[in-house]
Amino acid sequence: MSKVTEEREGTPWFARRRVSARNWLRIGLGIDTAIGFTVLARGWSSVAGVLTVTLIARFLTRAEQGYYYTFGSLIALQIVFELGFSFVILQMASHERAHITICADGAIEGDEVAHARLASVLQKTVRWYTAAAMLLAISLLVAGSYFFSKYQNPDQGVSWRIPWYAAALAATLTFQLDPILSFMEGCGYVANVARLRFVQAATGSGLAWLALATRHGLFAPAMMIAGTAGVGAIWLFKRRGLLLPLLRYNPGEYKVRWAKEVWPFQWRIAISWLCGYFIYQLFTPVLFAYRGAVEAGQMGMSLSLANALQSVAISWINTKAAPFGALVARKDYTNLDLLFGRAVRQSAAVFASGSVVAWLAVAFLNWEHARFAQRLLGPVALALLLCSTLLNVVVFAQAVYLRAHKQEKLLIPSVVTAVLVACSTYALGRYFGALGMVSGNLLIGLLVGLPSATFIFVRYRRLWHEC
Numbered sequence: 001m002s003k004v005t006e007e008r009e010g011t012p013w014f015a016r017r018r019v020s021a022r023n024w025l026r027i028g029l030g031i032d033t034a035i036g037f038t039v040l041a042r043g044w045s046s047v048a049g050v051l052t053v054t055l056i057a058r059f060l061t062r063a064e065q066g067y068y069y070t071f072g073s074l075i076a077l078q079i080v081f082e083l084g085f086s087f088v089i090l091q092m093a094s095h096e097r098a099h100i101t102i103c104a105d106g107a108i109e110g111d112e113v114a115h116a117r118l119a120s121v122l123q124k125t126v127r128w129y130t131a132a133a134m135l136l137a138i139s140l141l142v143a144g145s146y147f148f149s150k151y152q153n154p155d156q157g158v159s160w161r162i163p164w165y166a167a168a169l170a171a172t173l174t175f176q177l178d179p180i181l182s183f184m185e186g187c188g189y190v191a192n193v194a195r196l197r198f199v200q201a202a203t204g205s206g207l208a209w210l211a212l213a214t215r216h217g218l219f220a221p222a223m224m225i226a227g228t229a230g231v232g233a234i235w236l237f238k239r240r241g242l243l244l245p246l247l248r249y250n251p252g253e254y255k256v257r258w259a260k261e262v263w264p265f266q267w268r269i270a271i272s273w274l275c276g277y278f279i280y281q282l283f284t285p286v287l288f289a290y291r292g293a294v295e296a297g298q299m300g301m302s303l304s305l306a307n308a309l310q311s312v313a314i315s316w317i318n319t320k321a322a323p324f325g326a327l328v329a330r331k332d333y334t335n336l337d338l339l340f341g342r343a344v345r346q347s348a349a350v351f352a353s354g355s356v357v358a359w360l361a362v363a364f365l366n367w368e369h370a371r372f373a374q375r376l377l378g379p380v381a382l383a384l385l386l387c388s389t390l391l392n393v394v395v396f397a398q399a400v401y402l403r404a405h406k407q408e409k410l411l412i413p414s415v416v417t418a419v420l421v422a423c424s425t426y427a428l429g430r431y432f433g434a435l436g437m438v439s440g441n442l443l444i445g446l447l448v449g450l451p452s453a454t455f456i457f458v459r460y461r462r463l464w465h466e467c
Contacts, residue, residue, distance in 0.1 A: 051209065053301060053304070053305075054372075055212040059215055061158075062293070062294045064297075066292070068297070068300065069303070070285055071164060071167050073300070074143070075168065077140065077281075079276065080277075081175070085125070086179045087403060088266045089183050089186065090182040090183070091325045091404065093118060093121055093122075093187050095326075095328075096121070098330065106241030108242075113254050115249070116251035119246040119250075120251040121256055123247060129175065133175050137169060141169075147289075151288060156293065158218075163221070169222075171225055174232070177229055180243070189239075196231070200227070200228040201228075203227040203231050204227040204228045208224040268411040271415060272410055276414070279392075282422060283299050283303065284300045286425055286429045287433070290429065291433055295433060298374075298376055299434050301375050302377040303385070306386055306389045309351055310351060312350060313350040316343045317343050317344065317347050317397045320339060323339065327404075336404075340397070344394065344397040347393055351393050355386040362379060377435075381438050385438045388438065391449060394450060398453050402456075405464055407464075410453055413452040417445075421444055424444060428440045
């Protein structure tokens with residue numbers, strides 16, 4: 001049968017080409033369904049971020065831009081209350097999920113002990129985050145109000161109070177929902193949650209654009225977060241057939257003993273995640289306090305660009321956290337290493353490629369003396385920031401691999417790096433501005449962060465897999 005006849009009688013030729021393309025994406029680029037939707041969500045966030053940045057430059061003053069990005073840095077303080085719990089939840093759920101089957105209607109079949117322990121994980125998750133959310137709301141409202149009141153410039157005339165209160169309360173909602181989404185990922189709903197993240201990203205961006213376009217720009221963070229929370233709540237409500245029975249299930253003697261089984265692992269992750277705040281989120285508030293809202297806004301927008309690229313790149317790693325945990329539970333270390341090696345290479349390549357394109361675009365804007373270029377760091381400072389973020393991508397991948405073993409071995413490097421970066425950020429940022437900050441950060445990453453993390457990764461990988 002000729003190719004033309006095939007096309008006329010049902011297009012099997014096109015079907016074969018579609019299958020070939022799908023196989024190339026899955027094998028050649030490592031893009032499965034979960035990664036595809038995660039990249040789509042984060043790719044949307046990156047592309048939408050370009051429009052967001054354009055709207056910020058169009059509708060916000062340079063001082064308001066500083067407030068906009070400082071809102072995000074302060075909201076990131078929720079990590080103090082989160083304590084790395086969401087990652088622990090994902091790993092705990094994935095280890096128990098390996099021994100049970102979840103039916104389409106949410107019914108659970110298989111090992112009774114794993115069923116009970118899975119229910120116990122969800123119950124403890126809901127109890128902890130309900131209490132922590134109330135503490136988070138109070139802390140954000142009080143701490144944020146104090147910070148902005150102390151360091152505001154009355155001459156700039158920025159009305160920040162109501163937008164800040166709205167953003168803080170909206171962040172409290174997402175704080176309660178995100179760990180349940182992590183639980184669902186651990187239960188095998190990785191692709192479903194990835195699809196949800198795309199819808200959340202699109203909804204949040206649309207609401208933020210509406211706020212910016214109607215000249216209520218400082219409400220954009222609150223609108224974005226609220227949109228994300230609303231979509232997530234609707235999705236979880238539709239999965240109540242799985243969640244509600246688990247919440248009502250009596251785990252009895254099989255309940256998870258958190259203090260004995262989990263806390264020795266979790267407290268290390270908690271400190272590592274808290275250290276992450278000082279490594280990634282301290283730049284903007286320090287610049288806001290000592291160099292003014294304008295320079296803080298430039299740093300915030302540049303960090304937003306770097307984080308958008310990083311967010312897309314680590315999709316190749318994040319979506320493998322649950323599969324990593326399942327492979328560890330089965331002691332299938334050969335496939336674990338193959339999967340990890342491919343994922344980390346792809347992740348680093350994606351970030352490096354995106355960084356080159358972004359830097360060239362910013363360099364061109366500066367060459368043309370475009371007004372938009374004034375909203376970002378200069379080409380030299382941006383290049384240093386992107387290089388240090390690439391190091392973070394590699395360290396993040398190593399951390400996910402190690403944590404899949406329900407171990408946290410990067411505690412000491414995280415603490416040392418965080419202390420050094422915090423001191424560097426304060427000293428160099430206060431006296432030398434953004435360029436001093438990113439220079440110090442990159443130097444610490446090259447001399448301390450990446451070498452120490454790699455040494456520990458190689459050591460424990462060999463030790464655990466030889467047992």
